[in-house]
Amino acid sequence: MKKFLLTAxxxxxxxxxxxxxxxxxxxxxNYTGDLYISFAPINDATEPIADQRVTxxxxxxEGTVSLSLFDFQFNGKPMGDxxxxxxxxxxxxxxSIAFGENEPVSLVLGGFIEATAGINPETSHISGGxxxxxxxxxxxxxxxxxxxxxxxxxxxxGTSGIDGITANPAKTARGIYTISGRRVNATDATRLPAGxxxxxxKKTLVK
Numbered sequence: 145m146k147k148f149l150l151t152a153x154x155x156x157x158x159x160x161x162x163x164x165x166x167x168x169x170x171x172x173x174n175y176t177g178d179l180y181i182s183f184a185p186i187n188d189a190t191e192p193i194a195d196q197r198v199t200x201x202x203x204x205x206e207g208t209v210s211l212s213l214f215d216f217q218f219n220g221k222p223m224g225d226x227x228x229x230x231x232x233x234x235x236x237x238x239x240s241i242a243f244g245e246n247e248p249v250s251l252v253l254g255g256f257i258e259a260t261a262g263i264n265p266e267t268s269h270i271s272g273g274x275x276x277x278x279x280x281x282x283x284x285x286x287x288x289x290x291x292x293x294x295x296x297x298x299x300x301x302g303t304s305g306i307d308g309i310t311a312n313p314a315k316t317a318r319g320i321y322t323i324s325g326r327r328v329n330a331t332d333a334t335r336l337p338a339g340x341x342x343x344x345x346k347k348t349l350v351k
Contacts, residue, residue: 167235168202168209175200175275177300181218186295193217198277198298203230211263211277213298223253226279226296231263239322241270248280258285259294273322273340273349275300302340302349319344 178192199212210229217223232244248262264278279296286292320328321342330336333343336350 167233167241168207171233171241171270171275172200172202172209174198175298175300177275177298179213179216180295180297180299181216182295183292184295186297192299196298198275198300200275205230207234208232211279213279213296218254221254223257224251224255226251226253226261226281228261228263228279240272243268243277248282253281256285257283259283260291261296272338273302 175198176195177198178194179196180186180190180192182190193216196216197214199214201210201212202208203210208230210227211231212228213226215222215225228246228249231246234242234244236242243263243265245265246262248260250258250260252258259281261279261281264280267276267278269276275298277298279298281294281296282291283294284291320330320333320336322328322339328336328341333341333348333350338351339349341348341350
């Protein structure tokens, strides 16, 4: 009995690890959208910087991704890159993707701003094919008594990381799937909730 339970536990852990790695691979790629940067909390009045790009790449550690924001600007000044590695990812029951706790990384922005940056796991997610990433940046050499927060938010426009993948027509999966690969129990795309789906092997945005 103990041997059976041990075997079952090993198989369960293996399956869980494989699924976590699959989620990381599924969401990897380039996302384009709006970038918001402010010294105050971002709200509806915050002006976005359009046509920005964030890259998610499967991380070296199982079930993690690296998030990269390259060559971004703030108030018209080039700031450089923000790269946050080893961010855990997992799939929720509703098919959305959650980001887990991650260690803030040290970086220098604009050649003089010493800062730390990490992904906020409470507000960052991928839902309906839309990536929302809140990057918590703390300016640590501002000269004040405490680090100064810089609020950075990226919201993709639905152009997801699966761009550039060419499916083999002979092997294209039929049916309706979420962007993370979960099959949807539906046959009529017009009745689906708004979001991004893979319908008969093609990325389709349902409004």
